[in-house]
Amino acid sequence: MFACIYIPDFPVEAIVRAQPLLRERAVAVLDGKPPVVRVIALNECARQMGMEAGMTKLQAGVFAGPTLRPRSPEQEKAAHAALLDMAFGFSPRVEDTADDRLLLDLSGMERLHGSAANMARELATRVRSAGLEGNVAIAGNPDSAMHAACGFPGVTVIPGGEEARRLGVLPLNVLLDSFDMPRTKKAKSATAREREKLREQMLDTLERWGVRDFRLLALLPEHALASRLGEAGARLQRLARGDELRTLTLCEPELRFEEALELEWTVESIEPLSFVLNRLLEQLCARLESRALAAHELQLRLQLEKRVADEETTTSLPLSDTVANEAIFERRLRLPVPMRDAKVFLKLLQLDLAAHPPGAPILKLWVAAQPAPPRTAQRGLFLPLTPEAEKLEITLARIISIVGEHRAGMARVLDTHRPDAFAVERFQAAEDPNGPCPTFSGKERCAYALRIFRPARQLRVRTAGGRPMAIQSRTDSDQLPLQGKVLWSAGPWHCSGEWWGERSQADNEHGPWDREEWDIALQNGESGIGLYRIYRDNGSGQWFAHASYD
Amino acid sequence: MSQPATVRARIESSLGERLSSTLQLRERLAPQTVTTGVAALDALTGGLPRGALSEIAGPASSGRTGVMLSALAEATRRLEICALVDASDSFDPASAEAAGMDLGRVLWIRCSEHEQQLPLDGFAHNARPQRKAFRRLDQVLKVTDLLLQSGGFGMIVVDMGDIPGEIARRVPLTSWFRFRRAVEQTATVLMLLEQEACAKTCASLVLQLHRQAICAHDAVPKKPDETAGWKIISGSLPAIPANNVVRHAALLHGMQVQAEVVRSWTRKPVQSVFELRKYSTLSS
Numbered sequence: 001m002f003a004c005i006y007i008p009d010f011p012v013e014a015i016v017r018a019q020p021l022l023r024e025r026a027v028a029v030l031d032g033k034p035p036v037v038r039v040i041a042l043n044e045c046a047r048q049m050g051m052e053a054g055m056t057k058l059q060a061g062v063f064a065g066p067t068l069r070p071r072s073p074e075q076e077k078a079a080h081a082a083l084l085d086m087a088f089g090f091s092p093r094v095e096d097t098a099d100d101r102l103l104l105d106l107s108g109m110e111r112l113h114g115s116a117a118n119m120a121r122e123l124a125t126r127v128r129s130a131g132l133e134g135n136v137a138i139a140g141n142p143d144s145a146m147h148a149a150c151g152f153p154g155v156t157v158i159p160g161g162e163e164a165r166r167l168g169v170l171p172l173n174v175l176l177d178s179f180d181m182p183r184t185k186k187a188k189s190a191t192a193r194e195r196e197k198l199r200e201q202m203l204d205t206l207e208r209w210g211v212r213d214f215r216l217l218a219l220l221p222e223h224a225l226a227s228r229l230g231e232a233g234a235r236l237q238r239l240a241r242g243d244e245l246r247t248l249t250l251c252e253p254e255l256r257f258e259e260a261l262e263l264e265w266t267v268e269s270i271e272p273l274s275f276v277l278n279r280l281l282e283q284l285c286a287r288l289e290s291r292a293l294a295a296h297e298l299q300l301r302l303q304l305e306k307r308v309a310d311e312e313t314t315t316s317l318p319l320s321d322t323v324a325n326e327a328i329f330e331r332r333l334r335l336p337v338p339m340r341d342a343k344v345f346l347k348l349l350q351l352d353l354a355a356h357p358p359g360a361p362i363l364k365l366w367v368a369a370q371p372a373p374p375r376t377a378q379r380g381l382f383l384p385l386t387p388e389a390e391k392l393e394i395t396l397a398r399i400i401s402i403v404g405e406h407r408a409g410m411a412r413v414l415d416t417h418r419p420d421a422f423a424v425e426r427f428q429a430a431e432d433p434n435g436p437c438p439t440f441s442g443k444e445r446c447a448y449a450l451r452i453f454r455p456a457r458q459l460r461v462r463t464a465g466g467r468p469m470a471i472q473s474r475t476d477s478d479q480l481p482l483q484g485k486v487l488w489s490a491g492p493w494h495c496s497g498e499w500w501g502e503r504s505q506a507d508n509e510h511g512p513w514d515r516e517e518w519d520i521a522l523q524n525g526e527s528g529i530g531l532y533r534i535y536r537d538n539g540s541g542q543w544f545a546h547a548s549y550d
Numbered sequence: 551m552s553q554p555a556t557v558r559a560r561i562e563s564s565l566g567e568r569l570s571s572t573l574q575l576r577e578r579l580a581p582q583t584v585t586t587g588v589a590a591l592d593a594l595t596g597g598l599p600r601g602a603l604s605e606i607a608g609p610a611s612s613g614r615t616g617v618m619l620s621a622l623a624e625a626t627r628r629l630e631i632c633a634l635v636d637a638s639d640s641f642d643p644a645s646a647e648a649a650g651m652d653l654g655r656v657l658w659i660r661c662s663e664h665e666q667q668l669p670l671d672g673f674a675h676n677a678r679p680q681r682k683a684f685r686r687l688d689q690v691l692k693v694t695d696l697l698l699q700s701g702g703f704g705m706i707v708v709d710m711g712d713i714p715g716e717i718a719r720r721v722p723l724t725s726w727f728r729f730r731r732a733v734e735q736t737a738t739v740l741m742l743l744e745q746e747a748c749a750k751t752c753a754s755l756v757l758q759l760h761r762q763a764i765c766a767h768d769a770v771p772k773k774p775d776e777t778a779g780w781k782i783i784s785g786s787l788p789a790i791p792a793n794n795v796v797r798h799a800a801l802l803h804g805m806q807v808q809a810e811v812v813r814s815w816t817r818k819p820v821q822s823v824f825e826l827r828k829y830s831t832l833s834s
Contacts, residue, residue: 412653449615
């Protein structure tokens with residue numbers, strides 16, 4: 001048993017899929033090199049208004065009301081990919097016959113999906129959930145299913161043995177449109193033109209004989225037809241009778257999830273862009289769901305309009321003072337765990353774009369997701385509290401927008417002798433609740449903790465015999481003052497390192513260091529006695545306060 | 551039956567259908583508490599309450615950070631995810647690791663002086679440039695709000711230990727009240743570290759720390775009247791150093807800290823505001 005999914009007016013459906021509001025309106029798709037731009041596809045509403053395929057843009061423009069759109073190869077590609085994802089979610093054996101049609105092998109699917117009628121209805125529902133409107137037909141052989149899908153609207157089920165009777169009413173152009181369709185998509189254009197010419201000749205010949213439908217073609221004598229039209233004629237007759245048997249040329253599922261949209265007019269702010277992004281992300285998530293996958297990385301590409309008001313070259317340019325150049329703006333979001341929630345993706349993209357605005361109006365956008373197996377989590381009643389991964393990711397993005405990049409995360413102590421050496425890494429809630437946790441006995445625990453001054457506070461120190469006797473920090477009303485008499489001091493501890501590096505003037509985090517450290521007890525005015533660690537930089541001779549003991 | 555009892559019975563019978571348990575006192579369940587990691591503090595306070603705001607206040611070098619690191623270490627030992635809102639970017643990962651904290655379970659947020667959104671008074675465009683500390687406080691409040699809304703954290707620590715008291719007091723009480731309400735129905739421990747207690751009645755537990763003595767091995771001040779604040783640990787008396795200087799090898803051994811429970815809702819009754827208990831950060 002085989003099923004065919006056929007999307008009529010596929011270029012129109014591809015555009016309407018990205019903009020569902022157009023579904024109720026007349027839409028025509030234009031293609032061709034100017035000035036020869038013609039209507040190549042139109043929906044039923046446009047046909048009812050009197051428009052036809054092949055009209056020029058000028059002729060189509062006479063009609064008031066229809067929406068004219070240029071053909072969008074990216075959206076057609078995305079729509080076809082969505083259709084394939086949906087098909088592979090139904091059956092593992094799929095033939096990628098053409099952009100607008102697929103053939104599925106339903107052998108053995110009855111146990112899973114029920115009767116043929118159930119399967120056909122289920123397929124139609126899934127096609128609609130992919131954002132497309134199409135015909136679904138089921139028959140005993142692939143070609144009969146394809147002809148039925150192309151000829152009959154909606155859902156059609158042809159029981160075995162009734163192909164000739166049911167297909168008999170279909171006109172011959174249905175047969176010839178799909179006749180000798182290339183089994184692969186690598187047909188050269190010249191060969192396609194020749195095949196088109198052959199089809200026209202055959203159709204003309206058969207019409208002159210008075211054969212206009214499948215039934216009349218099936219009734220013609222076989223040998224006479226073969227002698228007149230050759231092997232092609234004999235094959236056509238077998239197809240009309242529904243006797244042609246063949247195996248499907250199976251295609252491999254491609255794990256590529258990308259949606260694209262070309263905007264009618266440029267978008268300059270994030271808010272209107274969010275509506276468009278939401279739509280694309282929902283389609284992406286629906287495709288991932290149909291393949292039981294999630295995404296572990298999101299890629300956003302924006303084609304920007306770059307306006308150049310070039311005053312220097314106005315003498316050489318025409319009066320127009322804008323030259324539109326295109327630039328591509330890319331962002332990648334690496335997710336901590338595989339996710340498949342369009343709302344979370346939208347929020348993360350909004351926060352990322354707010355932190356890194358594109359800086360120019362947007363013409364076109366692509367959203368792609370890197371697929372990954374969805375995460376599995378076994379929760380239990382007695383496991384400790386952990387934040388949800390999706391919520392945590394959004395919270396982290398919001399926090400980063402407040403405090404800045406690289407200022408929120410997980411600390412990691414670096415394996416170096418440099419004082420206060422650490423790195424801040426991306427925070428991820430531990431997935432394994434039973435993961436290893438360092439255990440410390442009471443004897444190993446540190447008796448005190450440091451509070452680091454970042455950046456280190458510069459001091460003026462009065463010394464005696466090389467030892468600090470009194471210190472004073474630079475006055476800053478937002479910080480606690482450090483000034484007073486040194487009650488006791490312990491030191492110096494000399495530490496240095498990375499002598500091979502170049503000293504950075506900006507900070508002490510890189511390059512060599514050479515310092516003498518002291519622990520002091522400071523009579524700090526009214527605050528009482530405080531314990532501090534100060535150091536003298538041997539390179540510059542300046543004193544700094546490194547930390548306080550608390 | 552006494553008159554009050556009769557009146558009560560009458561009221562309950564007439565209102566019983568509309569209002570249940572009208573005159574019955576509903577006893578609040580004792581909140582669940584978690585250990586601070588310091589046995590003496592746990593004995594004093596009963597632990598840090600879940601679903602409540604706890605304040606730990608004290609001047610510099612009073613042991614607040616040690617208590618914070620110990621509490622976070624215990625939380626990570628329970629495999630909970632914690633968050634630390636560091637107002638002054640003063641957290642030391644090395645000290646935390648030495649205290650037994652699993653750094654992979656702690657989200658560290660380092661507030662900065664980076665210019666962000668509106669200041670606390672809301673008049674950014676007309677006012678003078680915002681003070682750095684206000685910008686930090688602004689970030690602290692916003693980030694704490696986000697963490698509480700996100701939920702799922704076992705402990706959230708707001709470290710304002712280096713923010714001067716007069717600036718920390720500028721935080722409106724409504725903010726602390728909002729935090730308290732946000733954390734009330736959750737299992738999260740919200741801990742606030744500061745120099746002076748400023749959350750007032752919004753805090754369920756207020757602990758005031760004072761450093762009583764600095765402990766160092768073999769440290770003997772020169773003059774007897776400068777012994778205040780010192781504690782001799784070592785039994786033997788070494789030679790008195792010449793310049794009131796601790797020997798290089800006489801390292802800081804710890805601090806003797808005095809903790810005072812100023813307010814506690816978890817342990818009743820509180821006889822007075824003073825309940826002194828001393829503990830030492832000494833390991834032995």
